[in-house]
Amino acid sequence: MMGVVKTVRRAALALGTLAAAAAIATPAAALETVSVRLKWVAQAQFAGVYVAKAKGFYEAEGLDVTINPGGPNLNAESLVASGSDSFAVGGGIESLMASRDKKLPIVGLGMMHQRTPYVFVTMNDSGIKTLKDFKGKKVTTFFTGAQHTLNAMLLKEGVNPADVTITAQAVSMTPFISKEVDVATVTLYNELNVLKARGITNVTVFAPDDYGISVPRDVLITSEKMIAEKPKAVQGFLNATLRGWKYAIQNQGEAVDIVMAAAPGLDKAHQTAMLAEAGRLTIADAGTTKGIAALDMDRLKGAHDLLLNAKVINAPVDFATAFAPQFWDAVPAADKKM
Amino acid sequence: MRSTFVPQIAALLGLLFLWEAVVLAFNVPAHVMPTASAVLQDIGTGAALIGRGVARTLLETLLGFAIGAMVGFAFGAAFAWSRALERVLFPLFILSQAIPVIAFGALVVMWLGNGIWSKVAIAAYLTAFPVTVNTCRGMRSVDPQRVALLRSFGAGDWRVFWSLQVPFALPSIMAALKLGISLGLIGAIVGEWFGDTVGLGILLLQAMYMENMPRLWAVILVCGVIGIALYALMEAIERRWVWWRPEL
Amino acid sequence: MMAGGAMPGRTIPQPVEAVPETAPPIVELANVSKTFGQGRQEVSALEHIRLAIGRGEFVTVVGPSGCGKSTLFNILAGLTEADPGASIRYGGQPRAAKELLGKVAFMPQRDLLLPWRRVVDNAILPLQVEGMSRAEALKRAAPMFPEFGLAGFEKHYPHQLSGGMRQRVALMRTFLFERDLTLLDEPFGALDALTRSLMQRWLLEVWQRHQRTILFITHDVDEAIFLGDRVVVMTARPGRIKLVLDVKLPRPRDAEIVTSPEFIQIKRQVLAAIEEESLKSFQQATGG
Incomplete structure (x- = not known):
């Protein structure tokens, strides 16, 4: 029991010291205090944010940024909408559209992954060569949005999704590896690397973008309130975050070390592979032609229509209020152009 | 005292050997079930990291447990004291327990931020319920004849409460605390899933999503050992200070 | 018990008949x-x-x-x-x-000892309820243990005692609570016949x-x-x-x-x- 008392006392002391330190630091620096919520646990998928923080890019923009990692069952969109967090690396375009549909006052600032970051994979020896072969097969996918993408792809190839056995995918890739299912869904930056790490490379990939369907993901979001009240902070955050990403893509080894320092439990090889893939998704298409996190409105419109057809959203979403492209436009070219 | 742990340690070692033997004998692939030695080795190589996780999660657990125990005791005592209060508030307690803690996660993060206190809150929330129920039940079951005896000595409510009701309810409160400390540990781990970078819950998540099986089992093993240790601590406290059973 | 001891409450027995009818x-x-x-x-x-x-x-x-x-x-x-x-x-x-x-000092049928209190702490409970400090209550109780046949059992817990001893602790508790009635x-009631007759004579003495x-x-x-x-x-x-x-x-x-x-x-x-x-x-x- 004494140990507990001591620990508690030590914790209280530590808190006191922190509070004192904060009290001293705040007036001197006079930084705007904001926070960014990640949609998932700290990892290289969010390298740009960690680099911007570690390299002082945020501070240079007058911001004191707290990075709040996410986790399962934590909704970044609602945390931003409620004002708990100023910014977030949110879910995909589908999350932004669904949130706007539910009248959450969140606004998209930029799009990190220009292409659909997940693909459907099958073993080369499964006999599945085209989407048409999915008929009658067992397919698992993420029921957090990816199922709509899959349906749209199948319909485009003339396959009735009802003819395919589609079930929710568990965390583990083991059912796919042990061939209990024929097709599984993988993110390019995570599960595909897990497969590779297990020595599974003889797979056929069906990427939505190859079938004209794009669901860009990892939207940078903020709230309508932030835009109205602190537009300078919004601009500064976007500038620094994009600069952070550019640096991370150009200095991947250092960026992985920065992420690892923040979340020491991670596996370095895995994070290195993750950053490489996340970087590829970031500079794909408009990410290169226009710049990092560009809002490719045509592509976003296509995703919106898909979601409307799938009844994920009940009514068309007004893009003029759902996005605030003026901030991205104002980011200096040096920060966003590769 | 020390000698009483020998059979438990022997059982644990036996289990580890059996684990190792079965995995080797049936050639179970590592991603299904790693060998015990691989898991122990991972604990060795990740000792610093796991140690930090243990320290953090343990702090969350103990703070949450302490707060939850106090809150549970206060509510349990209030319910035992006033049936009206119990009728009004207790259904809310039951309702709150029927909602999975996951649903509260975002709220807790909104209210308490991403620091240690949101984890402490979830640990406290899980601890408080059994303590409330058992405190109330324990105090209600107080022997009315002993209450009458104390009253005949001229004892007031406060004296009856501290000298009779509390000690009378302690064995049943202790039973709730033994359950509560395990729930507190679960609460702390689940709490970390609402966003953090340190803690056993985070190590668990990282291992789970990256399918790092030795690490996953290492963390599970460590969680289990902590759970057993905390339970044993409560047992020791009970044996030392709350050894009696209410005589009716 | 030393005759003529200076302890309070240890005076020479008085015959009951001495109580005047008119009191x-x-x-x-x-x-x-x-x-x-x-x-x-x-x-x-x-x-x-x-x-x-x-x-x-x-x-x-x-x-x-x-x-x-x-x-x-x-x-x-x-x-x-x-x-x-x-x-x-x-x-x-x-x-x-x-x-x-x-x-009024009241002793119910059952001894109603508190199992978590030692014999001595059970005995002094009414004194503590009155507001007396534990130290002072212990001083007051100490000389009564031999008289109630509990010498050497002060530190025991109730569950370690026989029924007759428990009853004596309860009686001692009642007697320490000095009231007019x-x-x-x-x-x-719950004692065997032999213990009971011993206790009766002892009670009269006390x-x-x-x-x-x-x-x-x-x-x-x-x-x-x-x-x-x-x-x-x-x-x-x-x-x-x-x-x-x-x-x-x-x-x-x-x-x-x-x-x-x-x-x-x-x-x-x-x-x-x-x-x-x-x-x-x-x-x-x-x-x-």
Whole structure:
């Protein structure tokens, strides 16, 4: 029991010291205090944010940024909408559209992954060569949005999704590896690397973008309130975050070390592979032609229509209020152009 | 005292050997079930990291447990004291327990931020319920004849409460605390899933999503050992200070 | 026990007869009734009890089960209120029952020791309730352990004691709570016959040494006569006082007294009264 008392006392002391330190630091620096919520646990998928923080890019923009990692069952969109967090690396375009549909006052600032970051994979020896072969097969996918993408792809190839056995995918890739299912869904930056790490490379990939369907993901979001009240902070955050990403893509080894320092439990090889893939998704298409996190409105419109057809959203979403492209436009070219 | 742990340690070692033997004998692939030695080795190589996780999660657990125990005791005592209060508030307690803690996660993060206190809150929330129920039940079951005896000595409510009701309810409160400390540990781990970078819950998540099986089992093993240790601590406290059973 | 010790409460035994008949009674009950329940469920536990107990008296109450003895005790201990119209005078003052809380030393049938307290801490509980510090209460209690046959058991817990010892701890607790009136509700009911007779003689010694006023409930006619200055016989439901007998047996009394003609004479009277009552209630019950 004494140990507990001591620990508690030590914790209280530590808190006191922190509070004192904060009290001293705040007036001197006079930084705007904001926070960014990640949609998932700290990892290289969010390298740009960690680099911007570690390299002082945020501070240079007058911001004191707290990075709040996410986790399962934590909704970044609602945390931003409620004002708990100023910014977030949110879910995909589908999350932004669904949130706007539910009248959450969140606004998209930029799009990190220009292409659909997940693909459907099958073993080369499964006999599945085209989407048409999915008929009658067992397919698992993420029921957090990816199922709509899959349906749209199948319909485009003339396959009735009802003819395919589609079930929710568990965390583990083991059912796919042990061939209990024929097709599984993988993110390019995570599960595909897990497969590779297990020595599974003889797979056929069906990427939505190859079938004209794009669901860009990892939207940078903020709230309508932030835009109205602190537009300078919004601009500064976007500038620094994009600069952070550019640096991370150009200095991947250092960026992985920065992420690892923040979340020491991670596996370095895995994070290195993750950053490489996340970087590829970031500079794909408009990410290169226009710049990092560009809002490719045509592509976003296509995703919106898909979601409307799938009844994920009940009514068309007004893009003029759902996005605030003026901030991205104002980011200096040096920060966003590769 | 020390000698009483020998059979438990022997059982644990036996289990580890059996684990190792079965995995080797049936050639179970590592991603299904790693060998015990691989898991122990991972604990060795990740000792610093796991140690930090243990320290953090343990702090969350103990703070949450302490707060939850106090809150549970206060509510349990209030319910035992006033049936009206119990009728009004207790259904809310039951309702709150029927909602999975996951649903509260975002709220807790909104209210308490991403620091240690949101984890402490979830640990406290899980601890408080059994303590409330058992405190109330324990105090209600107080022997009315002993209450009458104390009253005949001229004892007031406060004296009856501290000298009779509390000690009378302690064995049943202790039973709730033994359950509560395990729930507190679960609460702390689940709490970390609402966003953090340190803690056993985070190590668990990282291992789970990256399918790092030795690490996953290492963390599970460590969680289990902590759970057993905390339970044993409560047992020791009970044996030392709350050894009696209410005589009716 | 050293004779002539300077300890308080250790003065030379005084014969009970020395109490003058004219001394004001400690407690005086008149028209005390108690009914429980309402309407058809109504049960009359006590009816028109009139009883006065003088200072230093040892009064025993016998009666069949359900004669309301315990209800009477609860009223005297302040735990139950009597029906309206009752008169309770305590120390010469009219009192409501609840005003007697803390004024009467009460020992229920069961020892009701607190299992988490050591013997010594059980004994001093009423002193602590009064607000006395533990140290002072311990000092007060210390000399009583040998007298109550508990020397060397101070640090034991109740579950380590025999039934007789537990009962003595409860008695010691009651005696440490020094009040003008001490109520003992069948304290020896659960003891075996041999222990019981030892305890009876011991109780008389303690009573005389400490000069307490005792009202003592029992089922046992021999016990009532052996201990009491007066025996009160109560009737079954509703509880009424059927008979009050003075016991003019000399004190100190020893075990052989139960075979003396005087004792047997009194016992015959008491038994006859009880018999009559039991028959009555038996006939009531069978509708005869």
